[in-house]
Amino acid sequence: MADLILIVAAVVPAIYLMVRVYRADRLEKEPIKMLVGLVFLGIVSTTLAELVEVYGDNLLTDLFPNGGLVYDALLYFVVVAFAEEGAKYLLLKLRTWKSPHFNCQFDGVVYAVFVSLGFALWENIFYVLRYGIGTALARAVTAVPGHACFGVYMGVWYGVAKRYALAGYEDTSRKARRMALLIPMLLHGAYDFIATMQSDLMSVAFLVFVCWMFGAALKLVKKTAAEDSPLMQDNV
Secondary structure, X not given: OHHHHHHHHXXXXXXXXXXXXXXXXXXXXXXXXXXXXXXXHXXXXXXXXXXXXXXXXXXXXXXXXXXXXXXXHHHHHHHHHHHXXXXXXXXXXXXXXXXXXXXXXXXXXXXXXXXXXXXXXXXXXXXXXXXXXXXXHHHHOOHHHHHHHHHHHHHHHHHHHXXXXXXXXXXXXXXXXXXXXXXXXXXXXXXXXXXXXXXXXXXXXXXXXXXXXXXXXXXXXXXXXXXXXXOOXXXX
């Protein structure tokens, strides 16, 4: 019974955020079956990310056996951020880029957030079962919304990339796709790097960073949803 309570505590924040983003999609709701599939792909991406993280961590340990600031920066900004955001982006693009349902720019946000929250949901269950209800509460207001924010930025640029691709601007679309990976990586790296710094000043910096990131992501969701329009050939 205790484990069931912990699992519910781990899952509820992710489901709540999924519902919020789903409701924000004002033009055409995405098929539930597809969204459930994207959550599952987010879960799968945790395994891909873990494999890359283990390899990357071993490599960094060989290069920096004593750890240090450079080790931490490379670990969080390059290894962890690339592994997790890269795994999400890979499965997101494989499943949705050519989907006929990807017919509005805001769809990119919906898809990316659902994949990201699938990742966060599974990761949260692991942490909560291992560390308890206190971890569930802490992650409910930090890590889970954090992954949602990374997904928002990924999805905004992903939707832009799709629009340019349909309009025939493949080079610009490719640049937007790179941004769809790079910006979430930078945010993810900064989140982890600041969170691991042990000082009162960095704790304040983490709080400020998290509040800024959450607020900016919420505004971006509202703005992108309000300005959403259908994706058509030769229309930028």
